[in-house]
Amino acid sequence: MGFAKTLSSFTLLFIGYTLVNGSTPKFTLDSHPDSESVISANHEILASVTGSLSEAKAAALNHYSKSFQGFSAMITPEQANQLSEYNSVVSVFESKMNKLYTTHSWNFLGLETVYKSNHISLDTASDVIVGVIDSGIWPESESFTDHGLGPVPKKFKGECVTGDNFTLANCNKEIVLSEEPWLWFVIGPLLQASLFGIANGTARGGAPSARLAIYKVCWFGFCSDADILSAMDDAIHDGVDILSLSLGPDLPHPIYFDEAISIGAFHSFQKGVLVSAGAGNSFFQGSSLNPIRMEQSYGLIYGNSAAATGVSATNASFWKNNILDPTLIMGKTVICTIENFISEDRREKALTIMQGGGVGMILIDHNAKDFGFQFVVPTTLIGLDAAEELQAYINIEKIYPTITVLGTKPAPDVATFSSMGPNIITPDIIKASLLIAAIIKSHYPHWGPAAIKSAIMTTVIGRDPNGTQTTPFDYGSGHVNPVASLNPGLVYKFNSHDVLNFLCINGASPEQLKNLTAALTQCQKPLTASYNFNYPSIGVSNLNSSLSVYRTVTYYGQGPTLYHASVENPSGVNVKVTPEELKFSKTGEKITFRIDFFPFKNSNGNFVFGALIWNNGIQSVRSPIALNAIYLMLIASLPVSLLGLHLKRMHLYHFCLQNK
The missing domain is CATH 3.50.30.30 (Glucose Oxidase; domain 1)
Incomplete structure (x- = not known):
């Protein structure tokens, strides 16, 4: 009696391919063909390892043909390895399961005043399309009424997909697309609501007339990489402005190049789509807000x-x-x-x-x-x-x-189980808290993901209710401030080339870059140091001597203005900003400045925190600073055993990530 073969879901991504007379697949860098051609080619490629076309069709789960090319299928690890040998296969990785995270309260964020204080019409937000990737919705809910909304924006290419207990009638001008919706989610309109009779009040979304595109990828609280990547492929092509994913993996977190959300997010970023994904609660114990009044x-x-x-x-x-x-x-x-x-x-x-x-x-x-x-x-x-x-x-x-x-x-206080930073994969980046993206996109429709992220991060409230400074590793840049984010003053921008440079300087190989970008990508020399990535925060994971860091800001305001710099110095480090004043004459103007760090005290392996604030009397633009100050002369005096232990820990961690 033989043993049954173990099948797993694997995702395979291509650069591009053609089939020649039904032979072994040969790949080229052709432009993306139509979806039917991609599906047909996927089946033939899969048949080369399954043995027949019928088995290939039965094994295939998802086909990616819009923003990138590829498929996912139930195959054996041996078959996956065989497919990975094809000359232009970008990547083959096993599809892992992710878990749903939670949502947040709009009242606590002060969204009552956003539209009043900024004189924003509800119609302003009506062209913003939010793609929601999670467990679906109850379409019968009054939350999804399209009363008062105009026609669906012409930019949207998606179509309503019917399913069990879901008909074309469930799609309207509010729900512009749905792929097998099942559970509830609120983004836009207003509704008098009560949960089991408790907390009677108004349930509403952050952007009152934003459109929703719902992509169901989760069943019973679990969401596969293969389905997530398929939804992101569809959403980018459909024309969403923002993608919301309140879900993510368990530990150990996979590295960016072998993880569906990161791959999908990079392609989204290239297309100008901002991705807001959950950070999870499965890392260092730390400090996530509990907004109970x-x-x-x-x-x-x-x-x-x-x-x-x-x-x-x-x-x-x-x-x-x-x-x-x-x-x-x-x-x-x-x-x-x-x-x-x-x-x-x-x-x-x-x-x-x-x-x-x-x-x-x-x-x-x-x-x-x-x-x-x-x-x-x-x-x-x-x-x-x-x-x-x-x-x-x-x-x-x-x-x-x-x-x-x-x-x-x-309150607000921190849940002990909530994860905190730094991210060991990229400790020089302090992550953002993203909740208000749809509102900003409606106010600045031409802004890209980087500008929206900057507006959120630099206008946050960075202190707890006692007035004590919280650290960026507790909950990112701080507590989001929707009203201030609509008038940020200065914006830090970056593009996909900056992202690739950041990955290259952190050791990404051409193969890993190919996994992420679905293209033959080489690191462009000379590389810019990771701490000079034009992010709205400043992080240096190994400050062993004086160091200069550079940032460029773009002005968005009314008329000429003058910003003055102030610094909250990290413990044991002196900071100097040059120039100390930024003079802008018109909106859209850019200025580059330098921040010099002079460490005079060892931080003993712990990060120390501060902030850079630009203020013109109206706006306060705050960037958190996180530094790990280590003198080289002090490092030399440490016992070799301790240094060896530290390096060994880092090596093992990355080994686990790369061999999930």
């Missing part, structure tokens, strides 16, 4: 004190259906305990509390206190030690429903 206090009650008639206190403490007395929990925050941390549904407990009239839950669960769950009532998970402290407090204090507790740590 505590405007009212509520009484506490233990579950065992709210048992229904005939129910034991022990059973009530585990807080299950039909064991609680609604009259005792009405308007209170309920304390309950997990009985079986593996099989028990924590969300069901919250639903039971909500149905009984409770307003919140404190769940004693030491196994899950560092995990994120979606609850229908505000919920805090605590461990056993915290539970004992809470019990001691309850035993000695009377809890009043309207008490105000002072001296507590204010």
Whole structure:
């Protein structure tokens, strides 16, 4: 009896190809043919390793023919290796699974005032098309009404795709395209809404009349690389302005050249499409915002004190259906305990509390206190030690429903499980927080991805509620400020050539560049240092002596203006900006400046942080600074064993990434 072959989903990308008399595929750099020709050629190429055309058609999953060429298929690793030997195959990589991330609150970001303070008509945003790549939508929702919207922009090439419980009637001037939508997502219009009767209010999107193009790639919370790349290929061709992907991989994060989102994002960037993708919560433990406003206090009650008639206190403490007395929990925050941390549904407990009239839950669960769950009532998970402290407090204090507790740590706070920087692959780049792209695109329709990203990053709020400076590795440049981002003043721009230079200086090989770009790409000499990449942040991962960094800004404002530089010096480093003033006479004018760093203290392997601020009395343009200051003379004095350990760790990390 033989063994069954193990099949996996592999994605294969080409530069270009032709077939000669049905023989072994020969590749050329021809322009992209039509989709039917690509699909036919894909099947013939696949048949060269599967053995027959019928098997090839059965194995094929996705065909990429618009923004780049290729396909994904269920084949064996041996067949994948055989395909990789073809002379102009760009890359062959196994399709991995990604997970869905979360969404955010528009109210917390202050979007109420964006359209009022900037006098933006809702019609202004109506030509912005947001491509949403996730688990789909409920098209029946009133959120997707097209009332008041004009015709679909002519630039959009997509078509409505029907599916189970989804007809052409579900597409309208708001949902301009949908590929098998299934779950909900809100971007544009307004809707009076309530989630399970909780938090009654207005559910709305960030750009009130932006159009939606929905691409369903996730089922049961998981999303494959092959489907994501297919959706991005379609979206770029369809003419979306912005792509939103609230999803991403688990650790170890693949390097940029073998990962679907990065490959799709690069092609999107080349076409002027901004990609906003989730950073995830699976890296260094750190500091992602928890935007909960505590405007009212509520009484506490233990579950065992709210048992229904005939129910034991022990059973009530585990807080299950039909064991609680609604009259005792009405308007209170309920304390309950997990009985079986593996099989028990924590969300069901919250639903039971909500149905009984409770307003919140404190769940004693030491196994899950560092995990994120979606609850229908505000919920805090605590461990056993915290539970004992809470019990001691309850035993000695009377809890009043309207008490105000002072001296507590204010929100927004940071979830312990949220990932933080730096990114080990490219530590010189401080990542952006991207939530407001559609609004900026509607205000500046001709801006590209780099300008939009710059406007978001340089206008953020960089301090926590106590006024303490947070670090860029906690949550990027800072907390987004939608109102300020519409009037950034100065913008840092870069293009795809700058991106390729950045990858080259960080050691990308021609083969890796080919994987990313789907073209025969060579590094162009001389290369520019990675810290001179014209990004809105400044990062130097190895500052071992004085160093000069250069940036170029473009002015977008009304009339002549003068910007003055100020610096928040990183600890142990002196900073000088030349020139200290930037004088602009008209919009669109560019000026290059230099930032000199003079380290005088070793940072002991830790990054130190500061900021460069340009201010003209109206706009404040802030760029975070992150430096790892290491004196060469101090490095020489370190034990060789420590240096060897550091280098070994970095080598192993990259080895894991390249051999996923």
